[in-house]
Amino acid sequence: MPSAAERTRTLVQSTCSSVLLIPGVDAARPEQLTPQARVVGTDGEVFLLFPADSPAVRAATHAQDDELSAVLEITDVAPVSVPHRIRGRAWLYGWLTCAPGLAAPGAMMLRLETGEAWVDDLWGASGVEPEDFAQASVDPLVAHETELLQHLHSSHSEQVQELCGLLGEEMGAQGQRAVPLSLDRFGLRVRFVGGRSFDARFDFPTPVRDVAELRRAMYKLFEAASR
Numbered sequence: 001m002p003s004a005a006e007r008t009r010t011l012v013q014s015t016c017s018s019v020l021l022i023p024g025v026d027a028a029r030p031e032q033l034t035p036q037a038r039v040v041g042t043d044g045e046v047f048l049l050f051p052a053d054s055p056a057v058r059a060a061t062h063a064q065d066d067e068l069s070a071v072l073e074i075t076d077v078a079p080v081s082v083p084h085r086i087r088g089r090a091w092l093y094g095w096l097t098c099a100p101g102l103a104a105p106g107a108m109m110l111r112l113e114t115g116e117a118w119v120d121d122l123w124g125a126s127g128v129e130p131e132d133f134a135q136a137s138v139d140p141l142v143a144h145e146t147e148l149l150q151h152l153h154s155s156h157s158e159q160v161q162e163l164c165g166l167l168g169e170e171m172g173a174q175g176q177r178a179v180p181l182s183l184d185r186f187g188l189r190v191r192f193v194g195g196r197s198f199d200a201r202f203d204f205p206t207p208v209r210d211v212a213e214l215r216r217a218m219y220k221l222f223e224a225a226s227r
Helices: 004-012 055-063 130-135 145-155 157-166 211-226
Strands: 017-021 037-040 046-051 068-077 086-098 107-121 124-128 177-184 187-193 198-203
Touching: 004 037, 004 068, 004 086, 004 107, 004 124, 004 130, 046 055, 055 068, 055 086, 055 107, 068 107, 107 130, 124 130, 145 157, 145 177, 157 177, 157 187, 157 198, 157 211
Parallel strands: none
Antiparallel strands: 017 068, 037 046, 046 107, 068 086, 086 107, 107 124, 177 187, 187 198
C-alpha cells in the first residue's frame, strides 16, 4: 500500500480542489483562497499561484519577515457518482511567504514551507513528517485516474460488476451495484452499494508503472473475475 507521505504528495499534485486557510483572513470567500495552481518544490515546499490582489497575497505581503502560519486543505472527491463521494482530505501546515521571482503577470506565487501534514483518506488517517513528504513519490496514475475511472464506469460497468465473483460469499456483494472508486499503481478499489455499502480492494500482482502496464493488469483482473 502507498505510504501516508506518498498519498499526501499525490493529493497535493493532483487536480483535487484546495483552499488556503490563513488565521485572520476570515472574511474572504472560499474561491478567493483557492490557488490557481500548486507545485511541490525540491525541498517539499508548496508553491501556490494566486491573483496579485487576492487576500492571501495581501496577507503574505503584509507579514513580510514575520512568520505567517497557514494551512493548505485539499479535498479529494470521487470522479464518479457514488454515495459518500469524498474520498479523503489532506492538510499541510506551514509558513507562508511571497516568492516574487516566480510571479506571473497579474499573479503572485506564494511559498508554503511545510512544517507538518496530515492525511485522512480511504487508507486511514496518519500524520506525515515534512522530510517524508519531500522525499515521497507521486502515484504514476494520478494524472489519468479521473479519466480512467470514468471510462471504467461508463464503458466497463459489467466487467466491474463481475469483480464481486472474486469476493467470498460472506462479503454479501451479490446483488450490490459495483462502482469503481479509486485507482492507483497498487490496484483498484470498488464500492459496492445497495442494502449494505462497503469497499473492496483488488490488488494487482505487482505495482504498475504506467497506463500500458495498467491495461494489462486490468485485463488479467477482469479475466480472473469472468472465470
